[in-house]
Amino acid sequence: MTRRKATSGVKLDREQLLRAYRTMRTIRAFETRMGQEFEKGTVPGFTHLYSAQEAIATAVCMNLTDSDYIGSTHRGHGHSIAKGCDVKGMAAELMGKATGICKGKGGSMHVADLSKGMLGANGIVGGSAPLCVGAGLSAKTRNTGGVAVSFIGDGGSNEGAVFESMNLAVVLKLPVLFMYENNGYGEATGFSYAVGSGDISGRAGAFGMPAEKVDGTDFFAVYEAVQRAVERGRAGDGPSAIEAMTTRFGGHFVGDPQLYRAKGEVEKQRREMDCIPVFVDRVLKDKSVTRKALQDIDAQVESLIEEAVEEALAAPYPGPEELFTDVYKTY
Amino acid sequence: MTRRKATSGVKLDREQLLRAYRTMRTIRAFETRMGQEFEKGTVPGFTHLYSAQEAIATAVCMNLTDSDYIGSTHRGHGHSIAKGCDVKGMAAELMGKATGICKGKGGSMHVADLSKGMLGANGIVGGSAPLCVGAGLSAKTRNTGGVAVSFIGDGGSNEGAVFESMNLAVVLKLPVLFMYENNGYGEATGFSYAVGSGDISGRAGAFGMPAEKVDGTDFFAVYEAVQRAVERGRAGDGPSAIEAMTTRFGGHFVGDPQLYRAKGEVEKQRREMDCIPVFVDRVLKDKSVTRKALQDIDAQVESLIEEAVEEALAAPYPGPEELFTDVYKTY
Amino acid sequence: MPKKTIREVIHDTVQSEMRRDPTVILMGEDVAGGAGCSGEDDAFGGAFGFYKGLVGEFGRGRIIDTPISEAAYIGAAAGAAMTGLRPIADLQFFDFLGVCFDQIYNQMAKFRYMFGGKSDTPLVILSLVGAGLRCGAQHSQSLHPQVTAVPGLKVVMPENAYDTKGLLLTAIRDDDPVIFLLHKLQFENACEVPDEEYLIPFGEASFVREGTDVTVVAFSAMVAKAVAVADRLREEGISVEVIDPRTTSPLDEEAILESVEMTGRLVVVDEAWERCSVAADISSIVARKAFGALQAPIMTVTAPHTPAPFSPVLEDLYIPGEDDIESAIREVIAYRR
């Protein structure tokens, strides 16, 4: 992918820019630290890190409020943080602690907070697209003006449930955004192999909705495209699709040796496709914010993550009775 | 739909034209009679008739041999007859008789004859698309030069398994034809409602394969398009899609009162969109065949169907031991 | 009291709940019908006419026809349920479970648990099970064990119009996903149904016949057969208790165990295939929890381990029949260690 120039149509004020930066930095710091904790053995199971894709979740969720919805994937930490989930609760969740955002019962692949409109990470590829169609239907039926965003990977774009969902959203003219994050890989398979047409947004467009491709390393480009889509949704004009071109700095999961990537690929991408320095360069050049303001955020983020991890490590595991609760409301 | 002129690029010899006519007439006569038998109560269950769509199955299967495959739908009698399944065996099958093509164990929705490359009617909408991809993979792997054709309705075009199948066939570059029969209805729902984009072939094309739309009432138009697609497949150039615009002269099933169709719609379509008179006009005008030759076929078809029904009515039901056989080869 | 068919009860109950609660919606293939067509709206009212007329009253915004894409619309029902609606999703035949099963057992069933109790998913999937329509192997299945097994789901299998009303009201108002399964051969069955609202709680069996010699547990279309046999045997002096659990999940174990404690003999009837059926499940519960009371083998009467055959003569053999139930009862009655 050739990197496109950051666009400049969007006017975000200083506070918004700092918020965007804080979110991206929080995600990056959270993921980096969780990768380390995983390697230390304090985070059990599988963990899929979002590093490299921060601009996308951040740009999407800055267009949303708590009464909008997102549905996420197995790689859901970034989406969750951007949508406002409590970072401490997330750290504890990943460690299976009672203080976790889901009481430790969900784990990395099931982080959720419905009060924030975060309908859950999802361990089933493509699994959340229908749910987001339903959330869009709910917003439309209850006339809340809300929209629903379904995050989908390039690999997940090939799942039947996702295709069906696009058609259903078009037919019912629902306020849904199909937000494809094309990081080039589904596990160890390249996007260019797995998507027969080589073009996710083109395929989405053929379902009957506006679809565009954007540079996913450019926060502003994503923000603008999402803004258009969300406005369409709120105005009752139906669904949209966006394909954001990005990469993945880590393996599919923590521990993946990534043999399928040429030597040096990740290093090169880290230099050229890191959305955070791209954002920083831009806002400093614009003089929109000061370096000092960004550094303050860096420090705050570091200490937040440190605190979150420490509290999570110290937190108790759920009691044995928790095994049997929350299966039903009544049974 | 505006009816397009019959095309004229295809050169079929007299024998082929008569074969096409015989097939179409056989399907029409079979369906008409089965509808009557159903109403008399001799055909149990649900029965979905193919009348109006004969040109499509016929044109497709005249491009195929026994080492090519087709996968069918709940509306499978026409495909079966066109692919060479024994009409007597089919009549007996629909009546649940021991002499049925599947020993009476399958019924209308499961007519199959693997020796003819007919992989089965299918009671699950969209269910046969993956099977056809597999048959195409088999042909390619075994290097037989064979192709596989998946018949799919306009309603069925919205099923996830169908979308996935198109992508998979493109990725593996398989000799598969996705043959969409757009008869305007999926049960009581109009195609223009259920297909969000209003364009099945355009959507198929966006999966990365050649896709065209043809007049499904014009045998020659379908024949030509299929010929191109089958040649592509045999040449190793991968899958194709065709959307044939057609109609349905009967209800979704025998007995459907069709309230969803305006009064007079079917009558008008019978006058204007009947593929059999369209074919006859054309071949008589061309002087390719004589009216007498067609009339001979009519008579032969009538007596074949009469015989098939009589034999089927007289045939025995399967013995009770048949309940337990054919579950496994060995168990 | 007015007599109503199950079909009418479904219609009236969905209608009254939609009037009462604006968050109740109905979605599925042809639940109205006629969309994008030249003829009448409300052309189908569901594949079996359950919902005929509702689109006229509630409009297409609440009676929602969907394309043929079960994973999407069943999943959308779940997504809508998480976010403030109470959808009823019509799945024409439960045989189609296979194209949307992920949304059922991996998604809706697990949300409450995975999310630490912080979500409700109030939706009803209404569908049909069973054989007898002469439709062949893909339209004649009894796949209720597949969902009864799944924690987080509730499974309702009413046998008559009265129970259907009370259970459907409970289902629509329940905050967990409910699989509501009617039998394909039964929805024209009628009985007296009060006009007033009444809710039947889940997990409460109905004692359809009281008896002391043998307990027969049967549900859905099997209840009527069990009752017919019970009534016949009563004339011979064999006293058969017939229990209809009405919901397979939750299951009223207590009722079954109590009855077996008294009769010492159990026959379980289930139209599902024998392996891993609800019949096997109930049998196993009793063999564990009421063993001391058992005086005879526990008989299960189920469909055989074969796909459903098309041919009527074979299908009639395939479906558990009164004769099968009767001989099972006779066998446990005659049993002496």
Add this chain to the structure above:
Amino acid sequence: MPKKTIREVIHDTVQSEMRRDPTVILMGEDVAGGAGCSGEDDAFGGAFGFYKGLVGEFGRGRIIDTPISEAAYIGAAAGAAMTGLRPIADLQFFDFLGVCFDQIYNQMAKFRYMFGGKSDTPLVILSLVGAGLRCGAQHSQSLHPQVTAVPGLKVVMPENAYDTKGLLLTAIRDDDPVIFLLHKLQFENACEVPDEEYLIPFGEASFVREGTDVTVVAFSAMVAKAVAVADRLREEGISVEVIDPRTTSPLDEEAILESVEMTGRLVVVDEAWERCSVAADISSIVARKAFGALQAPIMTVTAPHTPAPFSPVLEDLYIPGEDDIESAIREVIAYRR
């Protein structure tokens, strides 16, 4: 004799069968890996490395990476099987059953029957079941009852490398669809495995321990736990027979019934949820067919009726453990009517 892990056995067996029979192919997500990537081909060899190296030998024409679209490729495996190939389809986790179940129970399982015996569908779906990986509710399920129930499918659940080889050979050469389920925690387990070819027939249980006081039926990851308990109890003088049916369909009823006829006591262990489990199924068969021999309630030891929890402390409670098996055994041993 060489020791091999289950992972190695899978690799070697698939390799030798692919050498022997050119119609055997392997397909699934990342069964090779690296397609469309800048790095190595053969990057994954399956999500768990089972097939590492095979793409080098057989090429991408026979080791086929698929997009993430299980309905399409599992169905394609069935279509290929109907038409002359013998595919092995890798489904990374059997938890993903829900997105391709239709192709399994409505399609491949029923073809032979629906088509009047006139088709073979020789394919193997190889997948992983079970909890213990700390992956939460959607990646920890034991969904084998869902397929054991289905006529037309065979279901294999080996517990060790030796059995895996013999059963996988049988599976690949079988003309019916076979669901071959390994346990997620077990594929690094090693034991002695002969280099020569040997086939283990389906439906033949293995007597892992002989004993006379109580019969324990366990399969997959539960066998090792049952054996550990049996060996411990033997020291106390309690003689436990441990039977591993190895295939849940067909099931070696005879072995189980014979053993219970002798011991009079049965405990069935299954990692599936309790409702409609294979444990319940086996219990019900015995309660019907060996009732006269039973001297105690039939105990089932299963996962509870809850989704699998993520937190390790809860997951350890969720999975049936040795202590659960032991107390079930003690309960039936102590039982007096």
